[in-house]
Amino acid sequence: MAAGQENLPNEAAQPAAGDLRGQTLDDLIPESAVENAEDWASREEEAPSQPVVVDPAPVSDPLDPLQDTPSSFDLDEALDRLDIAEPEKLAPDADRPSFADIDAPTLVDLPDLVEVEISDQLILAFPAEVARFPEEERFIARFRALSAIEALGTGEDTVPQLAARARSDEDLLAAMLRNYGYYSGEIIRQLSGGRRGFADEAERGDEPAADRDPKVRFDVLPGAQYTFGRVDLGALDRLNQEKRSPLVDAFGIAVGDPVYADTIVAGESRLRLALGENGYPFGQLGEPDLLIDHSREEGDLTLPVDPGGQFVFGQVVSDDPDFLSGRHLGRIARFDPGDLYKTSLQADLRRAILATGLVSSVAITPRAVTTPSGDNEPGEVALDVAIERAPLRTISGAVGYGTEDGFKLEAGWEHRNLFPPEGALRLRGIVGTREQLASVTFRRSNFRGRDQILSVDAFASDIETEAVDARTVALRGSFERVSNLLFQKPLSWQLGAELVYSDERNRVTDGITRPRQEYLIAGVFGRATIDGSDDLLDPRQGYRISFFAEPEFSRSLSENSPYLRARVDASYYQPVGGTVIAARVAAATVVGADLLDVAPSRRLYSGGGGSVRGYGFQAIGPRNAFDEPEGGRSLLEAAVEARIPTGFLDGAIEVVPFFDLGSISSAARPNFDVVRAGAGIGIRYKTSFGPIRVDVGVPLNPAPTDAPVVVYVSLGQAF
Known part of the structure; x- marks a missing residue:
């Protein structure tokens, strides 16, 4: 076989490579195959009669990397012979934008x-x-x-x-x-x-x-902050401008405000409260809906509101009129029939009923009596009060010992509604080393008005203090408007009268008995307190000023002695950081009678936990020949203390250093014959009902009979 020739099997015979280069698809597939494809595909191929002879001279391909390239190969000539047809230019599609029309994407501008x-x-x-x-x-x-x-x-x-x-x-x-x-x-x-x-x-x-x-x-x-686009408050928008304005202002969300989720919740709460405070007891609020529109960068807020009509107060109706009548509850209320309905006044009435101590639970429900007529005629609501009675009787007792009082046994019984409404009767007795007492007290709370008290007290006592030994029978009555924890008033007052029979003398000392002297005393008194402090039991800021005056008529040893007792107390509170600086001054006088014409129990004394700490009760003052305090006709006191908080028990403990000063004079004007000073330190334990006070005082210039240390325990601050 000649070089460059290869015999191929009959079933795999193929045309020479040189013969295929000029053929087309029509040359390879005859017309008969197109007309009848199935017959052409199923026919048997006829073997060629003679083998195909491959051209011994292969065609040189300069682009074939497997073929040996002659040393005289010219790359430029080969590239010239390589003929690549230029593609036709595509026509633009009118429905598609060109690349030139497409903006290049902008990169995110990250802030610093x-x-x-x-x-x-x-x-x-x-x-x-x-x-x-x-x-x-x-x-x-x-x-x-x-x-x-x-x-x-x-x-x-x-x-x-x-x-x-x-x-x-x-x-x-x-x-x-x-x-x-x-x-x-x-x-x-x-x-x-x-x-x-x-x-x-x-x-x-x-x-x-x-x-x-x-x-x-x-x-x-953060990106862009969205704002409120539309604010729809439902039926609220149909009210007239005068009624709608306070409600919309209370809601507090307007078009253009930032879309704060918290403001929606707070606004809903404020609007609910505003409805109740503007005469709409039956107002209803639906669920708020916020629709965010990203194209506008806004949120549209919808809050369905149904005011339900405006109402005024009518009558207060009690479900237990024999116990607490609706008439009495109406006196307790801080509104009159015809006043615009307010939820806060309804809540205040509920607190006042609970404060009587006569009920364990209260439920107040507004009930429509008449419906609103037009925009200017509000309806009327009655307040139905459902109460549950609390235990009314109390038995109390106490046993104690004090350096000033000795042993003491005290017992009491009280019925808080024996004479409805709120008519209480209290019996009290004390048996002790220095005091024996029996008293009966009638007290009617909320008498003809809120926080007004009428009381009558009759008692008999035998008391021996540091200065006085007195046996007394007295009848005392008063009418007062009080300040309390529920409602601390800027002005409280008391008016009253008393009739006293007393058989008394200065205290018996060293076995020497002084003669007793009887006194019959009648007087009328008045008290007023201006309160600018921030708390009744634990003030931290502000001031208080209290005035007391009592003209008295005393008869003893067939002698009549008219005189006037008067007193002024003032205190001031100033926070300095977490510490409260508290200061107090007091002045008192007895004008119109000599000292010996005034019963010892009606004279002025100083000393004790509410006066000058470090001294016994009534232990400061001029003394007689037996070294007994005999009292005086003028008084001056001053005190200052610092209430310093600590971190103990979550801040419930305060440390209180204090300094007190007091002077008692025999004359109606102070002459500073006797001046005593005391100092010490105290602890305050804060509770929900006020601080518990423990003070340890030391006399700085004691008399021979004064103790070296005195301890005081009580509820509330010293002043």
């Missing part, structure tokens, strides 16, 4: 960021320009309280949880952005350090490749 380190593992980054996110401080404070990572703490055992909590915090930050109206904001989370396999490597004792101190950083990109 400032990092805020929340914890060792958590960092937030905010725009450096404050105007981009003015809510940053509130945002951070809220995030600290809600963050899953912040609650995680630090330590190697917390690292595997960091990634999961980072995803949770990412969702939290996005939700918080929407809460402040940034609905197009973006949160970018970055977690530094590896974390996979950390626990496994640690268990094997291997040195882990992961970062042992990973950190999470969130870039907070």
